[in-house]
Amino acid sequence: MAISDDGAGARAATPLDEEFFASVVAAADLRAAALLADSSVDADADAGTAHLPHRTLAGRIKLLVACVVTDRSRFHRSTDALALALRTTDHLTAQQGTTGLFVGGDNVNSPPDSAFSLNDLADADALLALESPVTDQASRLRMRLKEIADPAKPALLAGGIHTPNHRWEISAALARFHRSWPDPELRTRAEEWLAEGIDIDPSGFYSERSPNYAAYVSNPALLVLGDVFGLPELHDLVERNLSLTLELIRPDGSVETVQSRRQDQNGAYPLAPYLLPFRRFAIERNRPDFAWAATEAVRDGIADPETVLADILLHPIITAVLPEPAAPLPTxxxxxxxxxxxxxxxxxxxxxxxxxxxxxxxxxxxxxxxxxxxxxxxxxxxxxxxxxxxxxxxxxxxxxxxxxxxxxxxxxxxxxxxxxxxxxxxxxxGASYFQPMRADKRSADGVYALTDEGRFAASMAFDERDTDTVTxxxxxxxxxxxxxxxxxxxxxxxxxxxxxxxxxxxxxxxxxxxxxxxxxxxxxxxxxxxxxxxxxxxxxxxxxxxxxxxxxxxxxxxxxxxxxxxxxxxxxxxxxxxxxxxxxxxxxxxxxxxxxxxxxxxxxxxxxxx
Known part of the structure; x- marks a missing residue:
């Protein structure tokens, strides 16, 4: 297989890394086979699937579609796989509220939480656009995906966020929607978020300082925004974060988390989710150090095969042979x-x-x-x-x-x-001991403002008292x-x-x-x-x-x-x-x-x- 220029950074006639490509397809096939086996053996499987979170359902659709359009997959053009994808879209539609957003989870009517699923669905549509000739099932699935996307679009165009990385996840969904269903409003709204500036420091840390959100949100979002809207400077920021990540890789294969401001700050985080950008930039920008990191990222197998397979189909350059890896200096x-x-x-x-x-x-x-x-x-x-x-x-x-x-x-x-x-x-x-209230501040009824002194709160009007502080x-x-x-x-x-x-x-x-x-x-x-x-x-x-x-x-x-x-x-x-x-x-x-x-x-x- 030769890789042709797909408009997203690929090079013409680049040799294929057969071993890597085969391992990705095998991992995706294994997961797809399990889904198909469950749906064919268990009569209640569809009923159970209906109650899965919307992000899980969207991920399954992307996985099945990626296998269907891959000529090396055992499920290439599988009617069973497409039928399961269609049934899964029915369950997903049932979770779509009147706002066009998906229900469920602790964030209610959340545009960014829905954006995670909408990004997967837009990727599934882009993958189906690669299929030729187009089958009736594939055509019907694309129509169903658009029927989910259309009512969600107004929420993406108007919706807000509540964490830093949500800006880029929503912007990525806007970009992917624009790629599948072009509309200048989508780009305008994405540019509004991007105009705030990307929250990355000179060392390469995003403001949340989290490996998890860098790997799963900020880096992939900035990559697709750069691809769709022609903004290579966003790719430069991803490269900066990856260069930093090289310094955060520990001897046990984990990525440092102690500095994080998110949920991953108290545990070890794997390198595997960084595979795609390390591999892509190793090839596109000839980074032997990134090639080493990409090799380390697959040491324990392919994580998230639905995302990896979809990405290498949409960006075939990722399947090219890596430069000769160069490990970090020992000192x-x-x-x-x-x-x-x-x-x-x-x-x-x-x-x-x-x-x-x-x-x-x-x-x-x-x-x-x-x-x-x-x-x-x-x-x-x-x-x-x-x-x-x-x-x-x-x-x-x-x-x-x-x-x-x-x-x-x-x-x-x-x-x-x-x-x-x-x-x-x-x-x-330091902690303070508080003096009696001054005469001019005393209350005849003994009622004082409820205030917080730093360790505890009480109806003591702490801010109006003199203190003795122990440090x-x-x-x-x-x-x-x-x-x-x-x-x-x-x-x-x-x-x-x-x-x-x-x-x-x-x-x-x-x-x-x-x-x-x-x-x-x-x-x-x-x-x-x-x-x-x-x-x-x-x-x-x-x-x-x-x-x-x-x-x-x-x-x-x-x-x-x-x-x-x-x-x-x-x-x-x-x-x-x-x-x-x-x-x-x-x-x-x-x-x-x-x-x-x-x-x-x-x-x-x-x-x-x-």
Whole structure:
């Protein structure tokens, strides 16, 4: 198969990557076969399908259509597949309200939520336009898709949004509608959204700083907008985000999320959803580093085959042979100043430092804010120190969250052999005691305004009272070392308990700590270690133990007054102490002789018996 110029960046007669194309078709066929088997065996399958979310239904239609128009698919021109797609459009029509939008979900009458499904339907129409000769079923399906699109169009032209990425999802739907059913109003409305400017910083982070929304919304939306409306500058922004993403890929194949302002900020995010843009730009812009990322993105198979197959049919350049991949340098570092995220990589380990929390500015946990209190992570081999956190027993104000990182460059390292970089994170928190109301502000009936003082609310007119404030200043200085990092904690303020929490990804052996339970430990003295196979991270020293410095994590009153928590999942080690004063934690990655690796490396603990 040769790839011809399709008007969307393809090159003429580009050699086909047969293995990649076959793997995409096989993944799509597998999913389509399951849908067809369910619908033919289960008499109630259609009834069950009718209650699926509209986005699921639209995705199924796109999948079935992509297989039908692919000559290498086992379902090429399948009448059964087209019949199932037609029945699925009936279920989708039943979910379309009087506004033209789809019902369902927690966002009611939502133009952007409906846009996700409308984008899939418009892609299905574009795929059917490739079919030749046109069958009666395919013609009928295109008519049904237009019957869904027509009543939705006014909502797309007038509807609003409530998150940053929604602007681009709606704009993408406007572009796809214009591609299938041209109308200058569609372009005008998309240009109105685009006139706000794309929310991407010089490093390549979109304002939500979320890998999930970059991969599934902003990047694909800007690509289709650039394709349909001839705006290559939008593609340049996608390339910027992809260049950043290269620096966010961790040794376990995940993409860093600690900086995110969305739901993915507390978990690992896969690279697989980035496959299409990495592969497209690797070819179109001859980026060997992107070719490496595209290769890594399919290491565990094809994710979202309905989207991947549809895209490679609409943009055949994506199926071309990649340039020779070039892996990132084994020693490198990067710092995104606006997000306060640092990544320091050596052959022995990968260190992540984060100080860009939104919490200090808002003093609230909210959807759309970066709330994660993790400020350091360390990877070596199969061992992942997922999180380093610091909690304080201070008025329920929660764990340490820095809002900036100061980068201190030193011309001479401690050993005199290389430059050193120090990352300084800091936070000052305070709570007030309130004085009696002044005479001129007193109320005869004892009723005062209900106000919020930052930790709680009461009918006390807090803003009209003099205060005595207690403050705690905390600083964490992180200095990378060739095998890990040194972390210096400094506390300036009253005598309060603190606890450093290290969270390791499960599956390893924990040594040198006092057991708290089967999962967690307390490092009291000496050095502890966590290992999986031939890799280990050593940590310490311990800082003693006392009943007034308990080894616990305190999430803060934002969570606890609701009975909630933001605690990490994994195996925890605590190092405890009391302020004021300082403490230095050493983290060191090790590679052990394979003969030393233990068959007990699965959620085991060798405890300090003291």
């Amino acid at each position: 490198r570092n990067s710092f995104a100043s606006r997000v306060s995220l640092a990544s320091d990589v050596s052959p022995e380990r990968t260190l992540v430092v984060f100080g860009g929390s939104d919490y200090p500015a808002f003093r609230a946990v909210r959807s759309g804010l970066a709330n994660n209190p993790t400020f350091a992570r360390l990877f070596t081999g199969a061992v992942v120190l997922d999180s380093v956190r610091l909690s304080r027993d201070f008025f329920g104000l929660g764990p340490f969250r820095a809002d900036t990182v100061e980068v201190i460059e030193s011309t001479t390292a401690v050993d005199g052999t290389a430059d050193a970089t120090e990352y300084r994170l800091s936070e000052t928190v 705690l200043a905390t600083a964490v200085s992180i200095t990378p070392t060739p095998t890990g990092a040194d972390l210096q904690f400094t506390f300036d303020g009253p005598d309060v308990a603190w606890a450093i929490e290290l969270t390791f990804r499960p599956g390893g052996r924990l040594d040198g700590v006092r057991s708290l339970d089967d999962n967690d430990g307390h490092l009291v003295d000496g050095t502890g270690s966590y290992r999986i196979g031939d890799a280990a991270i050593r940590f310490g020293p311990g800082n003693g133990s006392s009943v007034d410095s308990p080894p616990v994590y305190r999430p803060g009153q934002d969570y606890t007054f609701l009975g909630g928590t933001d605690a990490t999942a994994g195996r925890h080690v605590y190092i405890t102490g009391r302020s004021p004063g300082s403490y230095v934690l050493h983290l060191d990655a090790e590679r052990l002789d394979p003969a030393e690796s233990s068959p007990e490396d699965s959620n085991t603990m060798k405890a300090d018996a003291s």
